[in-house]
Amino acid sequence: MADYSISPERLLAASRELGYIGLHIEQGVPILDRDLNLMHDLIAQTVREIVTRYIGDGAPAGAGGFAVQPLPAPDHEQDFLISAGASTLPGRYLVAGIEVMIAEPVRYSRQPGLPKLTTPADGQPDPRIDTVYLDVFLDEVDAGGDPALRNSLDVGVQTSVRLRPGWVVRVAEGGGLPPAPPGHNFHTLARLARPPGNPAITAAMITDRRQGGLTVSDLERRLRRVEMALLPAFVTPQFTPKLGAPGDEVQIFGTNFNVGAVQVFFGDVAATRTTVGSATQITTRVPRGAATEGEAVQVLLSVENAAGRTATNAAFTVMPAPAFAAPGAQFEPDTGDQGTEVTLHGANFNVAGLAVSFGTVAATSLSGQTSRQVKARVPPGLVPAGSASRTVTIKVTTEAGTVESDDPFVATQAVPAPAFATVGPQFTPKQGAQGDEITLNGKNFNIAPLTVKFGTTLAPNITSTTATQIKVRVPAVPSPPQTLRITVETPGGPAESSSTFTVTG
Template structure:
């Protein structure tokens, strides 16, 4: 361990808070090691801050590195590849420090990193994870580098060296946390991880790195001046950076700033991208609050990010996301199945179904909840009484109410009757009268459940004309023509079809020619 009179990092932070950028040594007084260390650290910190502010973070041109890539099938369970450069070592500029990766490694091969987890049913689907690079400076002393022991002259360690070190981490379902003092976090990739899937394949990966990070590379990158002119910005406080300051899923939020109409602007609440409504103006953009920010059913404060071709900026103000229930947006289904009879179990999909005791209605009829609602799913049974008299089905909307608010589905559910199948009369009652007849003769069929449209009657395979309207117990039908030749007879069965199904007589009707 190095021997200091005061921690260099603590001394640097204290001087930066006071606005100091350098030191001058006075004559005739003791020269302390902390003065020289502070001189070095102030200069280095200023240089790194200028590089980070005016050049940025990312992979320089010709030195690509730290790309997050999918591993082959069979090796990609809770793991991914961290690539080196194209054909050799790779580098990345983070917080003004250049870190190198000599050869590709995997996430799991890094010592001390926590194991990744599989998204559960209680989490958004997909769960938005962010892979980020954690860069800091490590002290190297004589126990690591024996040259620092000065064995050829004074024989004692007189100083240590500072070396950039890194580790790749993952923020699972939450924004990248604030970096502690002495560390810089840089997002490398976004992972849209599907529920109950432990593998990480190329389809879920989005590269977030800035590449070709060289001001002189004018053919493939915007110049520093151009980026400065294009960079979006929030209005300065005390003007409102967005209104309102809180809201629920899908609520439109007006963001105020500048350069908001350049290119294809994006808005993020926390680490989730919001849908932009309409066309942005130079000073305003309207975005809808995304779902998945309140998995515990409680309010959450997040920062808002504006991004365009010039870069990204983070709001000073915080937005409060209220955990009101909301149905899923297309293309995700709002519920399934989309139709059913009383007692059918229907799974509702959305967010914030677990904020307090939930109640569900189909139209104005209360439904029974099955099990315990999660943040993103709720199972209910279709209640009876939804289909009006004289109909076999009805299209209704579904309402979910919790202690945090109410949501009504955009899609409609088709409620259906439990329609009983038709039946013929049971002996000794006749199934039809008369038992024989010629074409055109009216035959009365006896049974039950004959009145659920559409109703059809067939003698053998020939459709018969129905006379009048069928009742529940009787149908009058005419014997169809063409079943037998003149002077002959033919025994046939009679079938009745309704919305509840089809039944065929056990008795035989004789068609006379």
């Protein structure tokens, strides 16, 4: 009997609940049995869980043990044989990462401590379904089972116990696999379909439920079978149309398009605008970057879902239509007046027939043309008379198509400064009282917003404006009479008269 400070089984369960997978021993402190036991148990349990999760339960290839088989009459009443397999090697079975072995066949009834099987009674289901299952656990072996553990040649006392896999085949009559108690792991071996009133267990009643051929290669094969059932697949036609330019819509046809998140690729370039219409149809658009060097490119389309990625066997032709770079980086600068040089960034700008327009106005000066960029100057006539700016998009056209920018360009107008007349009177009359109308003469007076000041006093009443004249009423100025200069200001700047005006009252 082992003597522990804490039950290893309880300590392991508590540690696993806290997410522990290992421990480190500190120096200069007592070494406790529970620390060493937990170190071993955490490692072993973690390995068993990984084996169970990624390989599973079952018999390895070539080892057919633990098959439930009928016994010949009359021994077949309330009994069956647990086979060791047909091989000369012992049968083996993996349950929850613990491998157990059966060297010789054994009858169910000769396993110690198990209840006898019962005959299905009238009133029970016909047939009654019994579950035969393998109970796997770890046995502790002490000096009573292995005298060498007494350490009689030195310390003369048992210092540890050994762990050995153990197993029992049990039957759940009339039910499925029951929950396993702590330290035990259950796995279904067979199903018995037993009719009422019949004590015999025959071959016709036994359905084998073991998992066989358990190897890493078998696991890969089984996973591959699952993948093939869930991978995207294509039908005929695989897609339509057969060619297109960036931004053009493409329909893809097949199956499993609804398994997890779906991504479409044109060659190695991901499509960013994709809609899964159903499990059998995808609508997508040819992405920027699928053809970038001014020549048509043939690519395979591929669809990726949660199970993996599959490519078409037919090629799609990406036409070298012009394309802008991603929004936010399509040209620079993003504002300028007539004559400003703007560098456009994108693809396929080197195809014949290149033309650039700002809004509807063509740029007449193009330079620096490559597949990835072209320079264009802001054309005249973009900004309407009387306006300071206009927001437009930029279009690029070649023989392969046209593309319009996502980014806006703000065309500005160089605003001429206002000026008073240099020939003739700058204003008439040259004096007046508050409320009198006077006429200012000059140029570039018709650009809003417009202000007029008499000295530092704003004139709030401007009655009319043309490019060469402003009619304005004299404002109330402090302490008249005053002789002062008149200032006109527009977005082009301020202009001050060289002549003076006298406010009489």
